[in-house]
Amino acid sequence: xxxxxxxxxxxxxxxxxxxxxxxxxxxxxxxxxxxxxxxxxxxxxxxxxxxxxxxxxxxxxxxxxxxxxxxxxxxxxxxxxxxxxxxxxxxxxxxxxxxxxxxxxxxxxxxxxxxxxxxxxxxxxxxxxxxxxxxxxxxxxxxxxxxxxxxxxxxxxxxxxxxxxxxxxxxxxxxxxxxxxxxxxxxxxxxxxxxxxxxxxxxxxxxxxxxxxxxxxxxxxxxxxxxxxxxxxxxxxxxxxxxxxxxxxxxxxxxxxxxxxxxxxxxxxxxxxxxxxxxxxxxxxxxxxxxxxxxxx
Amino acid sequence: xxxxxxxxxxxxxxxxxxxxxxxxxxxxxxxxxxxxxxxxxxxxxxxxxxxxxxxxxxxxxxxxxxxxxxxxxxxxxxxxxxxxxxxxxxxxxxxxxxxxxxxxxxxxxxxxxxxxxxxxxxxxxxxxxxxxxxxxxxxxxxxxxxxxxxxxxxxxxxxxxxxxxxxxxxxxxxxxxxxxxxxxxxxxxxxxxxxxxxxxxxxxxxxxxxxxxxxxxxxxxxxxxxxxxxxxxxxxxxxxxxxxxxxxxxxxxxxxxxxxxxxxxxxxxxxxxxxxxxxxxxxxxxxxxxxxxxxxx
Numbered sequence: 001x002x003x004x005x006x007x008x009x010x011x012x013x014x015x016x017x018x019x020x021x022x023x024x025x026x027x028x029x030x031x032x033x034x035x036x037x038x039x040x041x042x043x044x045x046x047x048x049x050x051x052x053x054x055x056x057x058x059x060x061x062x063x064x065x066x067x068x069x070x071x072x073x074x075x076x077x078x079x080x081x082x083x084x085x086x087x088x089x090x091x092x093x094x095x096x097x098x099x100x101x102x103x104x105x106x107x108x109x110x111x112x113x114x115x116x117x118x119x120x121x122x123x124x125x126x127x128x129x130x131x132x133x134x135x136x137x138x139x140x141x142x143x144x145x146x147x148x149x150x151x152x153x154x155x156x157x158x159x160x161x162x163x164x165x166x167x168x169x170x171x172x173x174x175x176x177x178x179x180x181x182x183x184x185x186x187x188x189x190x191x192x193x194x195x196x197x198x199x200x201x202x203x204x205x206x207x208x209x210x211x212x213x214x215x216x217x218x219x220x221x222x223x224x225x226x227x228x229x230x231x232x233x234x235x236x237x238x239x240x241x242x243x244x245x246x247x248x249x250x251x252x253x254x255x256x257x258x259x260x261x262x263x264x265x266x267x268x269x270x271x272x273x274x275x276x277x278x279x280x281x282x283x284x285x286x287x288x289x290x291x292x293x294x295x296x297x
Numbered sequence: 298x299x300x301x302x303x304x305x306x307x308x309x310x311x312x313x314x315x316x317x318x319x320x321x322x323x324x325x326x327x328x329x330x331x332x333x334x335x336x337x338x339x340x341x342x343x344x345x346x347x348x349x350x351x352x353x354x355x356x357x358x359x360x361x362x363x364x365x366x367x368x369x370x371x372x373x374x375x376x377x378x379x380x381x382x383x384x385x386x387x388x389x390x391x392x393x394x395x396x397x398x399x400x401x402x403x404x405x406x407x408x409x410x411x412x413x414x415x416x417x418x419x420x421x422x423x424x425x426x427x428x429x430x431x432x433x434x435x436x437x438x439x440x441x442x443x444x445x446x447x448x449x450x451x452x453x454x455x456x457x458x459x460x461x462x463x464x465x466x467x468x469x470x471x472x473x474x475x476x477x478x479x480x481x482x483x484x485x486x487x488x489x490x491x492x493x494x495x496x497x498x499x500x501x502x503x504x505x506x507x508x509x510x511x512x513x514x515x516x517x518x519x520x521x522x523x524x525x526x527x528x529x530x531x532x533x534x535x536x537x538x539x540x541x542x543x544x545x546x547x548x549x550x551x552x553x554x555x556x557x558x559x560x561x562x563x564x565x566x567x568x569x570x571x572x573x574x575x576x577x578x579x580x581x582x583x584x585x586x587x588x589x590x591x592x593x594x
Contacts, residue, residue, distance in 0.1 A: 138525045158522040188522040201515040202523040206531035209506055212563035214586035218498040218556060224593055225455040225485040226499040228435045229534075232594065234503035236530040239590040242583040246576045253571040259515060260568040264561055266509035271557040274550040279543045286539040289511035293536040296521055297529065 008080040009105025009129045013174035017181060023047040023079035025094060027059050029140065030111050031085030032149025035064040037182045040151055047079055055146050076101040081109070088112035089247060095125045095132075105129040107171055111137055113199060114251045115192035119164045133171040134162040136195065137184065154182040161189045200255035205263060207237050207245065208256065214238040305377040306402025306426045310471035314478060318342040320376035322391060324356050326437065327408050328382030329446025332361040334479050337448055344376055352443050373398040378406070385409035386544060392422045392429075402426040404468055408434055410496060411548045412489035416461045430468040433457040433492065434481065451479040458486045497552035502560060504534050504542065505553065511535040 008014055022043055024031045027050040038046055048065030049072055050056040056068045067075055076082075080103060084091050091110055102108070108130065112118065119134045126132060139157035141148060159179035163172050176187045190198065214235045249256055266285075273281035305311055319340055321328045324347040335343055345362030346369055347353040353365045364372055373379075377400065381388050388407055399405070405427065409415065416431045423429060436454035438445060456476035460469050473484045487495065511532045546553055563582070570578035 138523060140525060142526075160522065186522060188519065190519065194519070198515075198519055198523045201513060202520060202528045203525065205513075206510065206527040208564070208567050209510060209531055210527070211583055211586040212560060212567065213503065213506060214589050215563050215582055216498060216502075216556070217559050217562070218495075219589060222485065222487065222491070222495055223499060225457065225483060226435060226495045227593065228437060228500065229439075230503040230507070231499045233530045233533040234506055235586075235590055235593075237527045239587040240583055242580040242587070245583060246579045249571060249579055250574060250576055253574065257568045257571040259513070260564050260571075262514050263509060264564055264568075265514070266512050267505070267557050267561055267564075270505050270509060271554045271561075274546060274554040274557075277547060277550065279547055282543045282546055283539040285512055286508055286537055286542060289508040289532075290536040290539070292511050292516060293532055296524065296532075 008107075011168070011170045013107065013170045015174060015177045015181070017041045017043050019044055020080045021045040021047065021078050023049060023076055023082045024065075025049045025082060025084045026086035027055050027064075027146050028085065029144050029146070029148050030137075030153075031083070032059070032064065032146040033139075033151060033153045034083050034085060034182075035059065036149060036151035037154055039064065041181060045078065047076060049076070058146055072098045072101045074101055077103045079103060079106060081107045084108065084110040084112075087244070087247070088114050088116075088118060088251060091118055092121050092125065095122050099125055099127060099130075102126070102130055106131075107174065108132045109135050109175060111135065113203065113248060115162055115195050116251060117192070119162065119192060120166065123164065123166050131166070131168065131171050132164075133167055133175050134164070134192075135175055135179070136160040136162065136199075137179070137182075139184075152183070154179075154184050156183070156185040159184040159187045160195060161187055162192055162195050163189055164192065196252050197255050200252055200259045204249060204252055204256045205259040207240060208249075208260060209263070210235050210238040211240070305404075308465070308467045310404065310467045312471060312474045312478070314338045314340050316341055317377045318344065318375050320344040320346060320373055320379045321362075322346045322379060322381045323383035324352050324361070324443050325382065326441050326443070326445050327434070327450075328380070329356070329361065329443040330436075330448060330450045331380055331382060331479075332356065333446060333448035334451055336361065338478060342375065344373060346373070355443055369395040369398045371398055374400045376400060376403060378404045381405065381407040381409075384541075384544070385411050385413075385415060385548060389415055389418050389422070392419050396422055396424060396427075399423070399427055403428075404471065405429045406432050406472060408432065410500065411545060412459055412492050413548060414489070416459065416489060417463065420461065420463050428463070428465060428468050429461075430464055430472050431459040431461070431489075432472055432476070433459065433496075434476070434479075436481075449480070451476075451481050453480070453482040456481040456484045457492060458484055459489055459492050460486055461489065493549050494552050494555075497549050497556045501546060501549055501553045502556040504537060505546075505557060506560070507532050507535040508537070 027048050046065045047067045048059050049069050059065050060068050123132045137159045139153040161175050179187050343362045344364045345356050346366050356362050357365050420429045434456050436450040458472050476484050
């Protein structure tokens with residue numbers, strides 16, 4: 001059992017990556033990608049925590065972790081940083097059950113797609129100099145699992161940092177530097193409420209629109225002969241894991257419902273303009289969307 | 298001036314491609330792709346009709362046409378088949394102005410994305426043994442213009458055939474064979490009304506959903522930091538030519554408005570399930586969409 005010198009705590013959040021030990025909780029697509037990116041950074045040590053024994057074994061065989069655990073134990077104290085790459089609803093529970101294995105100055109972060117009050121609830125369970133600094137890399141790829149993980153998902157991605165009242169400037173700055181070191185292009189700071197509201201628009205809503213398009217009563221046995229690129233793109237995320245996404249949607253349900261209302265306002269404009277043969281209105285809507293999209297991408 | 302033997306007319310619609318002369322009206326993305334595909338079929342002759350002199354010149358230089366015209370003349374009589382690859386609203390006018398240059402047994406076809414009553418109106422202007430057999434290849438690619446044309450767009454595509462009351466079985470069968478010869482995987486026959494209704498769902502609506510997503514009042518200066526794959530895919534066709542698409546939407550406006558109403562029924566199901574915390578309903582919607590999408594692609 002090695003205890004680190006207390007050179008990573010309080011105001012001193014070192015970004016000399018090769019001197020830091022990291023733990024990654026959950027070695028799926030995102031956790032695995034962090035492991036690969038950390039290997040490229042040449043960090044001192046990577047501890048992998050993964051309940052699925054086969055996945056953990058695979059991670060060890062690929063050299064992605066130096067120490068592997070299916071459940072945390074005292075060796076977790078060696079980690080300066082813990083990255084929780086598990087489902088949002090599992091994070092507070094993970095902290096509650098394992099805080100006694102955390103280093104007294106640990107920086108804990110997450111990648112959850114919904115924040116709610118998780119960050120402050122998580123911080124309340126921490127002790128001493130431990131700090132929970134939340135983040136959300138806007139990075140990913142199709143598929144899931146360790147086998148699909150890739151260090152490159154962070155290249156040019158955006159990293160959202162979600163400071164809570166308890167967070168220190170030192171921790172916020174550390175996470176900014178870390179994101180850039182992973183290859184991200186940009187970081188932005190928002191409150192948990194801003195995060196969840198924006199995610200409701202940019203991520204939750206496009207999944208709803210895709211499912212709704214696929215579920216329209218117009219779908220019949222002729223549809224398959226008439227589909228081309230726009231239908232394919234518009235329904236690309238219509239085939240999603242119902243259990244996983246149900247939890248995500250319900251965790252953000254008020255904001256997603258609000259987004260659907262705002263989205264339907266646009267559809268009503270379209271429907272009314274079509275019924276009243278208002279070509280000028282249609283063109284105005286298309287010009288606005290075209291300009292926004294060109295600016296965005 | 299060469300007059301063809303009357304071996305292509307009435308019940309005799311030869312599929313010996315090398316013996317047939319084709320004319321293509323409009324040498325853009327689709328027209329150009331037909332020309333390239335016809336070259337591969339080794340047809341007897343390709344006449345290109347294209348108003349833009351530079352495009353016509355380019356087509357000649359690429360060896361895509363044997364005869365080029367900016368406006369039809371009597372040489373058009375050499376064509377057994379005329380493929381109209383011009384905007385739907387221009388087709389009837391083209392026939393009206395140029396029918397005197399058509400071979401007396403010509404087969405005329407089109408690629409228009411909306412049919413309405415165009416086919417019967419077009420047929421009324423034809424004479425003798427001339428027949429308008431309408432079609433719609435569900436093929437294309439991003440971009441526009443001759444430079445982006447490609448014979449491969451037909452590979453494994455679906456080809457919709459839209460017979461009207463006046464059409465002969467010989468013409469319908471010819472177009473089926475032609476589509477397969479181009480590389481298409483499947484043909485299906487529908488009435489003009491069925492075509493326009495299905496297109497309203499599979500093509501018009503996904504463009505509306507993309508524009509509406511982009512135009513939501515939620516879009517602000519933070520949006521760009523939060524977008525990833527689902528937003529990108531969901532708005533991929535949000536940047537479209539307003540004039541072109543305004544015409545398409547208005548030509549099919551009742552059906553597109555109906556599709557928007559049906560689509561909003563799905564969104565209301567989502568919104569109400571979210572507000573009432575009904576996870577089972579959400580999962581049911583996602584399972585249905587997932588199953589449909591897997592079956593489709």
